[in-house]
Amino acid sequence: xQAPVQVFVARRVITMNPAQPFATHVAVxxxxxxxxxxxxxxxxxGPVELDTRFADSVVLPGFVEGHSHLFEGAVWRDPYVGFFDxxxxxxxxxPGLKSIDAVVARLREVAAETASxxxxxxxWGFDPIYFxxxxxxxxxxxxxxxERPVVIxxxxxxxxxxxxxxxxxxxxxxxTDLDGLVRGLQxxxxxxxxxxxxxxxxxxxxxxxxxxxxxxxxAMARFGDLARQAGVTTATDLVSDMSDEIVETYRTVSADxxxxxxxxxxxxxxxxxxxxxxxxxxxxxxxxxxxxxxxLVKLVVDGSIQGFTARVRWPGYHNGAPNGLWYVAPSELxxxxxxYHRAGALLHIHTNGDEATELAVDMLERTLIAQxxxxxxxxxxxxxxxxxxxxxxxxxxxxxxxxxxNHLYYWGEEHIAQTMGLARAMRMDACGTALRMGxxxxxxxxxxxxxxxxxxxxxCAVMRLTSAGRVLGEGERIxxxxxxxxxxxxAAYTLKLDHLVGSLEVGKFADFAVLAEDPLDVEPMRLKDIxxxxxxxxxDVFPAA
Amino acid sequence: xxxxxxxxxxxxxxxxxxxxxxxxxRGRERIGVLVNDFGAINIDAHLIEAAxxxxxxxxxxxxxxxxxxxxxxxxxxxxxxxxxRIVIEASGVADPWRIAQLxxxxxxxxxxxxxxxxxxxxFAAQSRDRYVADTVARQVARADLVLLSKxxxxxxxxxxxxxxxxxxxxxxxxxxxxxxxxxxxxxLGNPAPAGSRFVADAPEHGFRTWLYRNDDAFDEDRLRQMxxxxxxxxxxxxxFCRLGDIAQLHLLQLVGRRFTLAPWPHPAEPGLVLIGTDRxxxxxxxxxxxxxxxxxxxxxx
Numbered sequence: 001x002q003a004p005v006q007v008f009v010a011r012r013v014i015t016m017n018p019a020q021p022f023a024t025h026v027a028v029x030x031x032x033x034x035x036x037x038x039x040x041x042x043x044x045x046g047p048v049e050l051d052t053r054f055a056d057s058v059v060l061p062g063f064v065e066g067h068s069h070l071f072e073g074a075v076w077r078d079p080y081v082g083f084f085d086x087x088x089x090x091x092x093x094x095p096g097l098k099s100i101d102a103v104v105a106r107l108r109e110v111a112a113e114t115a116s117x118x119x120x121x122x123x124w125g126f127d128p129i130y131f132x133x134x135x136x137x138x139x140x141x142x143x144x145x146x147e148r149p150v151v152i153x154x155x156x157x158x159x160x161x162x163x164x165x166x167x168x169x170x171x172x173x174x175x176t177d178l179d180g181l182v183r184g185l186q187x188x189x190x191x192x193x194x195x196x197x198x199x200x201x202x203x204x205x206x207x208x209x210x211x212x213x214x215x216x217x218x219a220m221a222r223f224g225d226l227a228r229q230a231g232v233t234t235a236t237d238l239v240s241d242m243s244d245e246i247v248e249t250y251r252t253v254s255a256d257x258x259x260x261x262x263x264x265x266x267x268x269x270x271x272x273x274x275x276x277x278x279x280x281x282x283x284x285x286x287x288x289x290x291x292x293x294x295x296l297v298k299l300v301v302d303g304s305i306q307g308f309t310a311r312v313r314w315p316g317y318h319n320g321a322p323n324g325l326w327y328v329a330p331s332e333l334x335x336x337x338x339x340y341h342r343a344g345a346l347l348h349i350h351t352n353g354d355e356a357t358e359l360a361v362d363m364l365e366r367t368l369i370a371q372x373x374x375x376x377x378x379x380x381x382x383x384x385x386x387x388x389x390x391x392x393x394x395x396x397x398x399x400x401x402x403x404x405x406n407h408l409y410y411w412g413e414e415h416i417a418q419t420m421g422l423a424r425a426m427r428m429d430a431c432g433t434a435l436r437m438g439x440x441x442x443x444x445x446x447x448x449x450x451x452x453x454x455x456x457x458x459x460c461a462v463m464r465l466t467s468a469g470r471v472l473g474e475g476e477r478i479x480x481x482x483x484x485x486x487x488x489x490x491a492a493y494t495l496k497l498d499h500l501v502g503s504l505e506v507g508k509f510a511d512f513a514v515l516a517e518d519p520l521d522v523e524p525m526r527l528k529d530i531x532x533x534x535x536x537x538x539x540d541v542f543p544a545a
Numbered sequence: 546x547x548x549x550x551x552x553x554x555x556x557x558x559x560x561x562x563x564x565x566x567x568x569x570x571r572g573r574e575r576i577g578v579l580v581n582d583f584g585a586i587n588i589d590a591h592l593i594e595a596a597x598x599x600x601x602x603x604x605x606x607x608x609x610x611x612x613x614x615x616x617x618x619x620x621x622x623x624x625x626x627x628x629x630r631i632v633i634e635a636s637g638v639a640d641p642w643r644i645a646q647l648x649x650x651x652x653x654x655x656x657x658x659x660x661x662x663x664x665x666x667x668f669a670a671q672s673r674d675r676y677v678a679d680t681v682a683r684q685v686a687r688a689d690l691v692l693l694s695k696x697x698x699x700x701x702x703x704x705x706x707x708x709x710x711x712x713x714x715x716x717x718x719x720x721x722x723x724x725x726x727x728x729x730x731x732x733l734g735n736p737a738p739a740g741s742r743f744v745a746d747a748p749e750h751g752f753r754t755w756l757y758r759n760d761d762a763f764d765e766d767r768l769r770q771m772x773x774x775x776x777x778x779x780x781x782x783x784x785f786c787r788l789g790d791i792a793q794l795h796l797l798q799l800v801g802r803r804f805t806l807a808p809w810p811h812p813a814e815p816g817l818v819l820i821g822t823d824r825x826x827x828x829x830x831x832x833x834x835x836x837x838x839x840x841x842x843x844x845x846x
């Protein structure tokens with residue numbers, strides 16, 4: 001006895017299959033697409049159940065977030081104090097806080113809600129770059145509490161602000177020699193702490209902030225709630241220590257029929273010696289499923305541009321900051337790449353600055369010459385700064401790029417003023433160049449660094465508007481159709497899951513994003529505002545609200 | 546009692562793992578080692594008393610543990626075994642001083658020294674390499690001591706070039722040469738400050754020690770100025786001295802360009818030992834420098 005056939009009817013189905021770009025009907029059996037097209041294509045399937053709930057809606061392949069962290073689901077246990085409005089897992093839109101005073105007022109509310117407690121107060125998402133140069137200081141957060149430690153993590157995740165109580169608990173004062181301790185004109189600490197060392201000290205001695213805690217099933221469920229509202233049906237967890245505990249959690253959560261996502265976690269090489277990491281990756285290959293895919297390995301070559309820790313080429317940082325940091329020794333990178341490549345892993349390599357990208361390309365080239373592997377799909381993640389010559393090498397080696405389009409909006413003005421200057425900022429996240437060269441392209445949010453919202457990410461790649469409303473690099477804008485491909489089939493390709501998800505074709509999983517409006521019809525400026533009504537994973541419908 | 550912590554830094558290939566292997570095997574102290582690349586540590590099977598996934602306990606009392614992403618947690622793990630000393634291997638691209646800063650914030654631990662190994666056969670090339678020049682420069686900038694390794698296989702030209710490159714990066718950098726990939730005891734420091742036996746063994750090859758025994762009180766400012774102006778051939782100094790008009794006993798600890806002078810509330814016999822390279826000033830010159838740092842008319846206790 002065959003399973004019943006369910007046919008979804010839509011105003012329009014955008015398939016991402018150029019041979020059949022549009023449809024109105026999608027037939028689903030056993031979670032997979034049995035037929036797609038119109039009445040003719042479903043006419044020969046025998047009895048079907050017609051599902052018309054999307055008859056006035058537009059159906060796309062479920063969005064694929066090729067660079068996210070499931071931590072986005074964990075951070076919401078703490079109050080969000082960012083500048084921009086942001087959607088919480090429960091669907092509320094938390095309003096952005098437009099001044100330091102507003103942040104302090106919000107934190108005072110939080111403190112009052114738990115007035116009897118002496119527990120630390122933690123919050124996340126703070127971003128002072130929009131406050132006209134004014135930085136948060138100890139007095140600001142002392143106004144929240146003098147008795148309880150207050151620890152605020154910035155949106156970039158590379159900076160914290162703390163109050164005097166937290167400083168005291170951490171044993172930090174004006175006499176402390178600590179590189180990440182920001183000081184005022186008299187050498188007094190301001191309560192701002194930069195970088196993983198100083199922040200790690202606070203996490204250890206005062207309180208674990210949202211990013212210092214463990215990822216658990218509850219956090220993954222909250223991530224699923226966010227994904228559902230954003231139209232995402234496949235998401236990466238791009239840094240994983242792949243401990244037995246976390247692997248078991250991935251397996252349990254992804255097997256739950258109520259979980260709306262397929263997961264693609266990446267083994268982060270830095271948690272292992274090379275042979276141990278390769279062995280762990282090989283073990284994992286037997287543990288996957290239709291909803292859990294373990295093919296990826298993540299390498300991190302440098303830091304971040306806005307944190308001045310990315311490795312950049314001549315002429316260096318616009319404001320004269322010294323060059324950034326290698327997170328792996330240049331002389332070791334080649335050996336690490338080769339070991340995982342030979343094992344058959346799909347490498348996702350974080351390179352923010354162009355010097356890091358060039359080194360990664362050099363090492364990939366060496367490996368690919370020594371050990372050719374057709375269809376490797378190795379992907380450069382972020383890859384924010386290559387010039388066209390470097391993109392030509394990326395193309396020649398058959399590499400993919402997943403570019404950080406959201407950076408243009410959130411940090412574009414900062415890149416112009418501080419990190420790159422206008423001329424180089426214009427070529428950042430060069431989606432136009434990548435597509436002109438035929439490089440397989442995805443774009444991403446890096447959630448929780450920026451919100452999980454592929455339509456917004458697509459909008460960033462199309463419009464290239466900074467938060468101040470300026471177009472940053474007209475020549476790198478891409479079409480709406482190309483941007484939609486980058487958040488579906490393009491991202492699926494970089495995960496080597498394009499045979500399963502990313503487009504709507506017979507045999508692939510019935511994973512959809514259901515939208516209220518047709519993204520190919522609306523003004524491109526409105527792309528980010530299109531409502532997501534539901535997602536579908538393997539034929540199961542998950543309403544967004 | 547506070548556990549002294551030594552940070553061992555230096556770029557890849559400088560010999561950190563070799564030095565650590567040797568240190569563990571020899572077991573002269575009960576050392577707890579935190580290693581960056583656990584797989585590279587090669588301990589003789591007969592020495593292994595107990596082994597876990599990322600920790601090995603040796604029959605000589607040493608313990609070797611993988612340095613995880615959380616430095617503090619790794620330190621706690623090793624400190625729980627109450628070693629005489631902890632040695633932390635910094636990654637080849639890390640600035641070891643940043644680890645030292647965190648160690649200084651740990652209760653129950655004292656930073657002893659930041660030692661940076663530099664491969665005498667390749668340091669000059671590294672200091673010009675487009676990818677790593679600034680990384681090795683940062684490692685040297687705040688090292689207490691730079692130890693030139695592989696001096697036994699480096700050519701004279703390579704050795705000169707490495708020294709020149711180091712001096713160009715930092716003219717006052719204290720540099721010592723080591724042989725056979727071993728960290729000399731004198732460089733590792735911590736000769737027992739109590740009693741009269743400052744240095745048990747004959748000085749190791751390429752090093753000199755100098756003992757200063759004197760009960761007179763120093764002028765604190767003069768002594769500090771003198772210590773700050775010691776030539777970079779003086780690698781370490783340790784011992785007790787009297788300071789100021791009440792001749793208060795102080796513990797002096799100097800490594801490279803960095804020293805501390807702290808009041809010492811317990812009985813101890815005054816006396817200092819200096820450890821240097823064979824380029825350290827002659828004994829008579831050193832004695833003259835210390836004499837000049839004394840109070841004009843030294844009070845006796």
